[in-house]
Amino acid sequence: MDVLYAAKPRAKHGYQHPDQNIFGVLLGRKSDNNVNVTRAIPLYHGRVFLNLYIEMGLTMVEEHAKSQDEQIVGSYFLSESGAAAIPSTVSPFCEVIKTQFPQAITLTLDSEKSYSSSSSHLVMRGYQHDKSTKEIPQNQISYKGEAPVTSMIERAETADFLDHMEDTNKPWLL
Amino acid sequence: MTKLWGSDDFNSVRESLKQLRQGRGRDAQNTVTYGSQLLAKHSSRIEPTERVSHLIDSTEQMPVWEIYEQVFVAALDTHDEKTIEELLLQIITKHGQQSKRVRTLMGMRKEQQEKYAEAEEIYQKILQEDPVNGIAIRRAIGDTQNYIRLLNEYLRIYMGANEAWLELSEAYAEQQMWKSAITCYEENILANPQNHHVYSRYAELCYALGSYDYYKLARKNFAYSYELFPSTRALYGIIQSSTALASTKQGKGDKENESIFEWAVSQLTEVYQKTQPNMAKIVQSFALKE
Numbered sequence: 001m002d003v004l005y006a007a008k009p010r011a012k013h014g015y016q017h018p019d020q021n022i023f024g025v026l027l028g029r030k031s032d033n034n035v036n037v038t039r040a041i042p043l044y045h046g047r048v049f050l051n052l053y054i055e056m057g058l059t060m061v062e063e064h065a066k067s068q069d070e071q072i073v074g075s076y077f078l079s080e081s082g083a084a085a086i087p088s089t090v091s092p093f094c095e096v097i098k099t100q101f102p103q104a105i106t107l108t109l110d111s112e113k114s115y116s117s118s119s120s121h122l123v124m125r126g127y128q129h130d131k132s133t134k135e136i137p138q139n140q141i142s143y144k145g146e147a148p149v150t151s152m153i154e155r156a157e158t159a160d161f162l163d164h165m166e167d168t169n170k171p172w173l174l
Numbered sequence: 175m176t177k178l179w180g181s182d183d184f185n186s187v188r189e190s191l192k193q194l195r196q197g198r199g200r201d202a203q204n205t206v207t208y209g210s211q212l213l214a215k216h217s218s219r220i221e222p223t224e225r226v227s228h229l230i231d232s233t234e235q236m237p238v239w240e241i242y243e244q245v246f247v248a249a250l251d252t253h254d255e256k257t258i259e260e261l262l263l264q265i266i267t268k269h270g271q272q273s274k275r276v277r278t279l280m281g282m283r284k285e286q287q288e289k290y291a292e293a294e295e296i297y298q299k300i301l302q303e304d305p306v307n308g309i310a311i312r313r314a315i316g317d318t319q320n321y322i323r324l325l326n327e328y329l330r331i332y333m334g335a336n337e338a339w340l341e342l343s344e345a346y347a348e349q350q351m352w353k354s355a356i357t358c359y360e361e362n363i364l365a366n367p368q369n370h371h372v373y374s375r376y377a378e379l380c381y382a383l384g385s386y387d388y389y390k391l392a393r394k395n396f397a398y399s400y401e402l403f404p405s406t407r408a409l410y411g412i413i414q415s416s417t418a419l420a421s422t423k424q425g426k427g428d429k430e431n432e433s434i435f436e437w438a439v440s441q442l443t444e445v446y447q448k449t450q451p452n453m454a455k456i457v458q459s460f461a462l463k464e
Contacts, residue, residue: 048347052381056414063459089350165407168449
């Protein structure tokens with residue numbers, strides 16, 4: 001699986017809420033055996049995962065994706081603790097996405113490797129959800145167009161669905 | 175109830191900081207930006223009491239040193255080194271390094287610098303000296319079970335400690351013990367009956383339980399939150415709760431629920447017509463689908 005990956009919004013989303021768990025979705029298109037990820041849409045930040053806003057956000061993103069001839073092809077999750085595993089509070093949303101797109105993956109940040117002195121890129125781990133959550137071997141995912149970590153972490157606003165609800169002038173989905 | 179960070183004047187910023195504290199929000203970047211300015215220019219106008227509360231919530235104007243603490247914690251989140259150093263120096267200069275509250279902040283600074291062993295040492299010393307007042311430390315070191323237990327013990331004695339009820343609600347919610355989280359949060363409603371954030375948060379917790387009765391309770395509390403302060407968040411909450419209600423056996427075909435849903439969609443569409451018209455189209459297509 002080749003995943004052309006839109007890294008920047010994820011990195012900014014994580015930087016915007018460093019003390020909280022964050023969750024977002026990946027939009028893209030399937031092309032033969034490839035999944036081309038075109039965008040990352042930040043959805044949620046918080047200590048506690050509240051399904052109300054994630055459900056609503058997923059519905060809104062789906063509607064928008066259809067109009068762009070795209071679909072939700074995966075999700076990303078960054079934990080407040082830096083742990084790379086997907087917690088049980090997040091798995092149900094990943095599975096819902098998978099029912100619409102069987103090849104959907106969830107990306108999480110391997111913070112230990114990403115922020116080691118020898119790393120210049122964010123290191124992600126990918127998971128697929130079948131009967132259980134399984135890690136995808138690194139050599140099955142390629143990330144194209146990744147910029148170095150230092151240039152991705154900019155102090156620019158990246159509004160997720162929650163931020164957008166507080167102030168609808170903040171651009172989110174479009 | 176004002177919009178967060180509506181303007182950068184003294185009253186608006188102070189009110190925004192207070193709302194974040196009561197509504198359990200972090201909004202680290204804005205807290206640092208506006209809070210630092212407030213402290214730099216107007217600290218003498220804020221109530222200068224030296225009392226630092228631990229788990230007793232103050233619904234009065236925040237004492238100045240609680241604002242220092244709030245901005246300091248936000249600066250840790252954003253890794254704003256200059257602000258961290260300045261505020262910590264001012265806090266230590268005023269209160270010394272022996273205060274447990276100050277040492278907790280020093281421990282948080284060590285964590286932010288990833289000096290975890292040094293942070294743990296600070297926290298363990300505080301716990302040994304004063305196990306009851308070290309309740310918050312339990313959370314910092316990830317001892318959630320004892321954190322919940324100690325909070326419950328504390329609240330048996332200090333039943334009016336609103337911030338402790340809030341903390342306990344959050345701790346239960348993190349463990350997905352939604353009914354316990356809701357029960358604790360009801361104390362927060364009693365203490366802040368005019369705060370729209372509180373009703374929205376309560377509604378969010380109710381929704382998480384996922385049954386006809388709790389969806390209805392969620393919709394009701396989002397509606398009351400909207401009545402107190404017409405927020406987009408409350409509108410989205412009404413829409414989603416109504417949608418969830420309609421998906422249940424008892425709620426299917428409920429005309430009242432349908433009309434509430436349509437009203438909320440029309441209100442939200444109106445908001446977007448003024449701010450982002452393209453979003454209005456997405457809301458309408460979502461409504462047609464439901």
